[in-house]
Amino acid sequence: MPTLPYSNALVIGAGSWGTALAAVLAERGLQVQFWGRDPVLMEEIQTTRRNTRYLPGLVLADSIQAISDLEALRPADLVMFVVPSKAVRETAAIMVAHPALQQTQVVISCAKGVELETGKRLTQILAESFTHTPLAVLTGPNHAEEVSQRMATAAVVACDQENIARDVQTCFTLPWFRSYTSDDVTGVEWAGAMKNPYAIAAGIALGLKLGDNAIAALVTRALAEMVRMGSAMGGRPESFMGLGGVGDLMATCYSQHSRNHRVGRLLGEGMPLQEIMSSTRMVAEGVPNTASLHQAARAKGVRTPLLDEIYAMLYEAKPAREAMRTLLSRDPRAETE
Numbered sequence: 001m002p003t004l005p006y007s008n009a010l011v012i013g014a015g016s017w018g019t020a021l022a023a024v025l026a027e028r029g030l031q032v033q034f035w036g037r038d039p040v041l042m043e044e045i046q047t048t049r050r051n052t053r054y055l056p057g058l059v060l061a062d063s064i065q066a067i068s069d070l071e072a073l074r075p076a077d078l079v080m081f082v083v084p085s086k087a088v089r090e091t092a093a094i095m096v097a098h099p100a101l102q103q104t105q106v107v108i109s110c111a112k113g114v115e116l117e118t119g120k121r122l123t124q125i126l127a128e129s130f131t132h133t134p135l136a137v138l139t140g141p142n143h144a145e146e147v148s149q150r151m152a153t154a155a156v157v158a159c160d161q162e163n164i165a166r167d168v169q170t171c172f173t174l175p176w177f178r179s180y181t182s183d184d185v186t187g188v189e190w191a192g193a194m195k196n197p198y199a200i201a202a203g204i205a206l207g208l209k210l211g212d213n214a215i216a217a218l219v220t221r222a223l224a225e226m227v228r229m230g231s232a233m234g235g236r237p238e239s240f241m242g243l244g245g246v247g248d249l250m251a252t253c254y255s256q257h258s259r260n261h262r263v264g265r266l267l268g269e270g271m272p273l274q275e276i277m278s279s280t281r282m283v284a285e286g287v288p289n290t291a292s293l294h295q296a297a298r299a300k301g302v303r304t305p306l307l308d309e310i311y312a313m314l315y316e317a318k319p320a321r322e323a324m325r326t327l328l329s330r331d332p333r334a335e336t337e
């Protein structure tokens with residue numbers, strides 16, 4: 001195993017993904033501080049070594065210190081942001097001022113989304129706070145439930161500085177966890193945000209029992225839309241063919257672990273969106289992402305017929321079968337158009 005370039009990590013966000021990532025870094029040999037906003041939960045995690053709220057099956061190593069008190073923060077070489085996308089801006093503003101983060105070597109964005117108010121990617125938001133710290137992205141088909149069981153997983157680490165991408169890759173290299181590097185931060189961030197609404201659509205199709213042909217068609221045309229939109233936003237088309245693109249799209253469109261897929265399936269089965277959203281504490285980024293991506297697509301003039309129908313179903317109460325009729329009755333066109 002290559003020598004570790006960093007010794008100390010801070011994981012910010014105590015949901016399922018933050019918990020799983022803290023465990024990965026601890027297994028790799030880093031000392032990990034794990035920050036969450038809820039003092040009761042963090043105290044419980046520190047004492048019982050389990051996050052019963054978000055990832056109950058995992059027992060956390062002793063090298064992970066769970067905290068909620070910012071006073072307890074130690075200097076960290078590597079900082080992972082794993083709060084939901086809507087909380088990234090406010091959390092970054094709080095964290096950047098902390099003396100313990102002044103020597104940080106890299107800040108890694110692990111959430112998936114685009115800000116509604118600005119259309120910004122998450123590393124663009126982080127860069128407004130962390131003006132002098134290199135930023136990277138960790139993304140890919142990575143369900144926390146499987147990572148926490150040390151099931152074979154691959155991810156992509158994107159950074160515009162190659163040496164930093166390689167250092168972060170080293171931290172995410174274990175016998176069961178393989179990571180690849182990329183310099184296309186823009187592409188992998190758009191891909192990670194975009195797959196979420198399509199996972200909702202795939203869930204809706206399953207809930208409506210539309211069949212395997214329909215779901216395969218949906219996922220394929222979703223990928224075409226991701227490439228079109230992501231390229232228009234400055235990403236490279238090949239990034240959408242990688243782990244952060246088609247890899248994550250498949251994982252979320254077909255997995256029972258996916259919260260976005262679950263939202264869609266329940267919608268397809270007829271449950272109202274409000275009821276679904278209030279039935280779980282867990283974040284389904286595809287719901288806010290649909291609004292922010294739809295807005296970004298309109299602003300940029302990118303054609304996104306699938307996203308438009310997902311938006312109509314979630315935000316304009318369009319019945320799912322009517323959305324499907326709209327999609328199927330569009331003018332015929334070439335597959336590559």
Ligand SMILES: NC(=O)C1=CN([C@@H]2O[C@H](COP(=O)(O)OP(=O)(O)OC[C@H]3O[C@@H](n4cnc5c(N)ncnc54)[C@H](OP(=O)(O)O)[C@@H]3O)[C@@H](O)[C@H]2O)C=CC1
Pocket residue numbers: 013014015016017018036037038054082083084085086087091110111112113142143144145281282283284285
């Ligand atoms: N789960 C997964 O498998 C993966 C998730 N991701 C991405 O990681 C991000 C985090 O998701 P995940 O860990 O699954 O989330 P969960 O739904 O498991 O948990 C949400 C976490 O975010 C916290 N939170 C919510 N609002 C705020 C806020 N305003 N400020 C600070 N913390 C807040 C919650 O705290 P509280 O309990 O106090 O409400 C909780 O700790 C998302 O963007 C997701 O798409 C990426 C890859 C895999």
Ligand SMILES: O=C(CO)COP(=O)(O)O
Pocket residue numbers: 112140141142143144199248251252257258259260261283284285
């Ligand atoms: O991004 C994820 C897996 O890569 C998690 O997907 P969900 O948020 O849909 O559960």
